Amino acid sequence: MDVRFSPPLFMQRYQFVIEFVKKFAPRKVMDVGCADCSLLSKLKFHRHCVELLAGVDIDCAAIRQRMHALAPLTCDYLQPASRPLTIELYQGSVTEREPCTRGFDLVTCIELIEHLEPWEVERFSDVVFGYMAPRAVIVSTPNAEFNTLLPGLTGFRHKDHKFEWSRAEFNTWALGICWRYGYTVDFTGVGEAQDSSVGFCSQIGVFQRHPELNVPVNNTPVEATVYRLLYKVVYPSLQDNNIFHRTLVSEVIYRAECLRRAWEEEEEEEEGVAGQTVYRCGRSVHVPLLRVWACPRVQALCADLHHLQEVLLGDSRVQLDANGGAVVLPGDEQEGEEEEEEDCGREEFAMRPAKCNIEEDWDAEIG
Amino acid sequence: MTTLRILTLYSKKQVNEKSKFQGNAAQAVVEENYLQVFRREQRLKMDPSKPPFPRLPGPTRLPWLQPSGGRGVLADRPPLGRARGLAVAADRLTAGGDGVSVTSAVQRGRGAPGPAVEPAVGFGRGAPLSVGGRGLAAARGVLGSPPEPVVGKGRGMMVVAQPAECAVPPQPSPAVEVPEKVPILQAKKESDAPLKTLKDVSGEGSSLVSMFRGMGVDPMESWARGRGLMGRGPGGGSTVDTPPRVGPVGPPSVGTGRALSLDLIHSGQSLLGRGVSGVGRASISPVGFSRGPAVPAPAPTPTSAPPHGATPVSKDAPVTPEHPPTTTELKMEAALEPLKKAGTKGCPVAVGSNYISILCRNEAVFQYHVTFTPNVESLSMRFGMMREHRSTTGEVVAFDGSILYLPKRLDEVVHLKAERKTDNQEIAIKIQMTKVLPPYSDLCIPFYNVVLRRVMKILGLKLVGRNHYDPQSAIVLGKHRLQVWPGYSTCIKRTDGGLYLAVDVSHKVLRNDSVLDVMNVIYQQSRESFQDECTKGLIGGIVITRYNNRTYRVDDIEWSKSPKDTFTMANGSETTFIEYYRKNYGITIKELDQPMLVHRPKERSQPGGKVITGEILLIPELSFMTGIPEKMRKDFKAMKDLTMHINVSAEQHTQSIKQLLRNMSTSQEALTELDRWGLQLSSNILVTQGRTLPMETICLQSASFVSPVSVDWSREVVRDSAISCIPLCCWAIFYPRRAAEQAEELVATFGKVAGPMGLRLDRPIRVEMRDDRTETYVKSIHSQLASEPNVQLVVCILTGNREDLYSAIKKLCCVQNPCPSQAINVRTLSQPQKLRSIAQKILLQINCKLGGELWTVNVPLKHLMVIGVDVHHDTSKKSRSVMGFVASLNSLLTKWYSRVTFQMPNEEIINGFRVCLLAALQKYYEVNHTFPEKIVIYRDGVSDGQLKTVEHYEIPQILKCFETFPDYEPKLTFIVVQKRISTTLYSCVADRFGTPPPGTVLDHTVTNRDWVDFYLMAHSIRQGCAIPTHYISIYNTANLTPDHLQRLTFKMCHLYWNWPGTIRVPAPCKYAHKLAFLSGQYLHSEPALQLADKLYFL
Secondary structure: OOOOOOOOHHHHHHHHHHHHHHHHOOOEEEEEOOOOOHHHHHHOOOOOOOOEEEEEEOOHHHHHHHHHHHOOOHHHHHOOEOOOOEEEEEEOOOOOOOHHHOOOOEEEEEOOHHHOOHHHHHHHHHHHHHHHOOOEEEEEEEEHHHHHHOOOOOOOOOOOOOOOEOHHHHHHHHHHHHHHHOEEEEEEEEOOOOOHHHOOOEEEEEEEEOHHHOOOOOOOOOOOOOOEEEEEEEOOEOOOHHHHHHHHHHHHHHHHHHHHHHHHHOOOOOOOOOOOOOEEEOOEEEEEHHHHHOOHHHHHHOOOHHHHHHHHHOOOOOOEOOOOOEEEEOOOOOOOOOOOHHHOOOOOOOOOEOOOOOOOOHHHHHO | OOOOOOOOHHHHHHHHHHHHHHOOHHHHOOHHHHHHHHHHHHHHHOOOOOOOOOOOOOOOOOHHHOOOOOHHHHHOOOHHHHHHHHHHHHHHHHHHHOOOOHHHHHOHHHHOHHHHHHHHHHHHHHOOOOOOHHHHHHHHHHHHOOOHHHHHHHHHHHHHHHHHHOOOOOOHHHHHHHHHHHHHHHHOOOOOHHHHHHHHHHHHHHHHHHHHHHHHOOOOOOOOOHHHHHHHHHHHHHHHHOHHHHHHHOOOOOOHHHHHHHHHHHHHHHHOOHHHHHHHHHHHOOOOOOOOOOOOOOOOOOOOOOOOOHHHHHHHHHHHHHOHHHHHHHHHHHOOOOOOOOOOOOEEEEEEEOEEEEEEOOOOEEEEEEEEEOOOOOHHHHHHHHHOOHHHHOOOOEEOOOEEEEOOOOOOEEEEEEEEOOOOEEEEEEEEEEEEEOOOOHHHHHHHHHHHHHHHHHOOOEEEOOEEEOHHHOEEEHHHOEEEEEEEEEEEEEEOOEEEEEEEEEEEEEEEEEHHHHHHHHHHHOOOOHHHHHHHHHOOOEEEEOOOOOEEEOOEEEOOOOOOOEEEOOOOOEEEHHHHHHHHHOOOOOOOOOOEEEEOOOOEEOOOOOEEOOOEEEOHHHEEEEOOOHHHHOOHHHHHHHHHHHOOOHHHHHHHHHHHHHHHHHOHHHHHHHHOOOEEEOOOOEEEEEEEOOOOEEEOOOOEEEOOOOOEOHHHHHHOOOOEOOOEOOEEEEEEHHHHHHHHHHHHHHHHHHOOOOOOEOOOEEEEEOOOOHHHHHHHHHHHHHHOOOOOEEEEEEOOOOHHHHHHHHHHHHHHOOOOEEEEEHHHHOOHHHHHHHHHHHHHHHHHHHOOEOOEOOOOOOOEEEEEEEEEEOOOOOOOEEEEEEEEOOOOOOOEEEEEEEEOOOOOHHHHHHHHHHHHHHHHHHHHOOOOOEEEEEEEOOOHHHHHHHHHHHHHHHHHHHOOOOOOOOEEEEEEEEOOOOOOEEEEEOOEEEOOOOOEEEOOOOOOOOOEEEEEEOOOOOOOOEOOEEEEEEEEOOOOOHHHHHHHHHHHOOOOOOOOEOOOOOHHHHHHHHHHHHHHHHHOOOOOHHHOOOOOOO
């Protein structure tokens, strides 16, 4: 093929979806015919509001190939995101109804329908638009009219394609869908030719459901019954209470330690507003919560001081003083105890005379 | 973590499409890429100074084979260059042997390293003849002017060796060999000369074999690896696969014997590199061998490990009737005899180790050669085409673009068709079976390791650097803003005991701060020296990026660049960093004016042959720090918080390993993955029998005592006189005014404790300084040394932990005004109740520095010189590395001569080594009026991948050194010391794991099949797990037996005078380390030669 697109066409299709996700802000997105999950792995970076990313493909080997690449990165654990994200991958057919696929905001079918037999397209339409009934659907498929620009191409672009539609054919099918299932459609595409009369290389239909048809979405998770769950991963996020607590406590302790160190260096000279200075109480050091909270990192996690106090009171990793107004840090342990540990507890042993060893001579042994 | 998986910004862009090639192994592996991934890692492991390995050269790329049979090319290089070239090739070859560089075997250019290696081998091994120097000269001759016939014989022998060893009567077996070869060679339009040679050579070979055998039972316990060799050589039986590659060698100009040998060698190598070298050696000089005692006494059978002999044999049995032609090969591999490396001295003790035995349930793994006609250049296209034929090959495939491994047998030749999408050209694919490998073959190990990585990922572990970690079990240290992730470093290896999964428990320290955060903190603390501080704190650090799981070493900071700058992407378009990250990862960079971090990847070539160079720029905001912060390292309390989690006891260690095994065995997905290649893990940690070496007798001047079980004699050394004490008549002590009191007390205490230790100590010259500035110290010391040239020792009391001051004093006293010096931190003197014992320790140290001798152990070898070598790499200035060299001068091993050399990058260590060795020999002669007859070198800091380089390059150079002196041919034993290893030993009492006692040695089962090696735990463990030190005897013309090697090593571990007990490495290594560290870290130049015969660096 001499017609090369830059960026490559598949990237342009993905970019189109990404832009749409940015504008449309869906919470739950499903990629139907996800193959090796390359669109999903892009979307996990450009997730905006997405909280659930699902992928379905009939070919479980294709999914398995790279599915572990969808796992959270190291840094997702180091700095948990504020929004949750779950990724689920299923093996299943888009011509079958699966309860857990209902209630999505966006379903993408990128270069999928041309792989279906014409009679399957009917079933597909019914399942996706009638049964799954997401708020929006993106369907992309080759534009047969563009094929004339692809040199050396005889027949379809891929040998598994069962058909390739002209723009008119695609429009007819799409408008039929809109009429039957209550959607509106916008036609567009990616991969423009110089000769614009043939249209885009990939034609795209963006379907949106009539708003009045939207029913409140049931958010209780449904277990897959027809599809087979191949992979599921929940990203660490601050919505997870444990992670939130852990992160917050870490920040609080760190901040308190910083304040304490600064205070120790200044040799307790500082005379500040009452209740705002670090002070020593017995062996331990008290750091006012207000000053801890003043740290932007802490505030970002917990905008409300009372909330902070509540969280910390319920957490054993941080100790607050009696009225909950200060973080109590334990005093310095005695130093140097450990250094000479090796010398302690070693009993005297009597000097043992050297055993009368038989004189060894390795030279003789070597010969 | 020093070698990083890297890619340039350019390739970053391509990563989505091409991540197969570049992506991190974990993400990118699709089955076809097993080998590819492996290869990439392999490349990373390799030394950058080595020429890139020829990859997929295709028929046009065998340049060195063209002129005249392989040696021509090398011959016209200068000798040094040649030697190097050889060594390098040899290195690769070995790797094949230990399962690492199957790369070499797998690639089509495989033939190439074969011939290149051969002469080197002949040289390296031929040299150590125990007969003496004549053999050496002869061997050298081999290198200089290749004596074809000799070499030819050597190789020829291998041909015969194969059948001979496979328990088939020798006569008929060549016949088996020939028919296999004939059709192919002819088909390839080779002249039939090679064939003839084959016959000739084999005839000749058989006599050689018998000769070889005869040696095998040499009563003198000479070290022959004959049996092992023959057992391995037979890899050559599979020559079938080689003709297609050796094709271009054919021209008649090539010496006939040679042409064939190439082919043999290379096939031999493909199974196990060793076979070749061994045979070559044997033929050159059948008199003495450097390793592996002749009598193939089997190692003590490990209790739970699969016995090496038995398993393979039983495995073969069913195969034999089914595939008669292949049984030879399987048998060959089975017949492998381990090197004789087991000692007998000491008490047997049950020892556990972190190895899990692996059972291979596949009968065999089949190797095929895949050709595409017309040729398909693109690897990805080749993968694609093969993928379309999954119905033929099955789902379980390891394919590198030309060599295909399957767990199932296809027809001898399978013809398939595919269509090239770009031009609709029909491509014929021919899959030809080339080998039937035993499932535990070294060639299989790379893709087994890929399988293992997938399993780790299936278990939810995250790949960070090279190891896998469990973020779910992270330990968060909020106080220090860091997390410790527990995890594992795992690897499948083939050792003397069979196929094992080696598991080590590993911890990764990750920080919650981005590099930008760290920079901000630095900025707040030191605005003026901000850039300097950043450079100090960040360079050399490892960062992990936010948008992928890759780690990079920070090599520099580019202050003049910012994310607003642009860079050129692979397609030639320009984009800013901001835009790039926004578009590809949806990341908005907040700080637009941050500098950029620079990572300079080691030069390497991609699978396509494209060489990647240039820098990678990273955004501080998007990079997280890993590892322990430098500041924290110095904070004793903080480190305690941390080490509490990291130092696990043997009990915890084994628990973690067992947990991993449980997780593997309960995950169906993981089991399925392993089962694809028929791998089954044992559920138990390896337990076998080790030994505790006899305790040594420590000798002081008159007193002597057997080392206590605790290997600690700190009391004894202060109670009795040391072997020799230098009277301290004239010494000066420097201290700032505020430390006057401590200085006074120290001097007083010195006076009290010196007597019993046998030390004579006069009153010092006291120099009180008005402040503790560095210049004040330097000035005072300098003027004192100038006015009083007889000063024997400079003692300085330092206030605080000040590296610059320490460095200044040491520079002055080690380089400018050579004089032994002792720096003492005032804090160590602050506790009166401990002052006495501290003063004793300091006095011992001072005595060493002056040239006194503390204690020794008896080494029953006469005229011995023991040398220790270690290299220090300065992480921040990676330009230079420093080699410390320490050699013993007397029979008590109490006098040491030390030297230091600095190397520029890519400069071979051996250059400096030669200078040091010559100087040490001269000094030895001065002291003893004779040269040492036996030299034992302990060389620290050699990785597994460099062993061959050492053997083929360094050792010949060392031998050459001896020629400097007329008629001087000492025996040499060269032992590589590896302390950073992943092998752990446990004591094992009543099913509970603990730490083994000092002196525990393990010399079988987990040892390396290619070398005489052993694991020795010389030190006593106070905390954490017992990591032994790995010793590899690379060369041994001194003919030290395994017992000698082990015991000598253990003895040497007793002789480090800064520690009244055993340490984990031989004392000369530790001295060399100390010396290199001092020179590299503080002196930055060579210390003065006047000090070379004292341990001034302690």
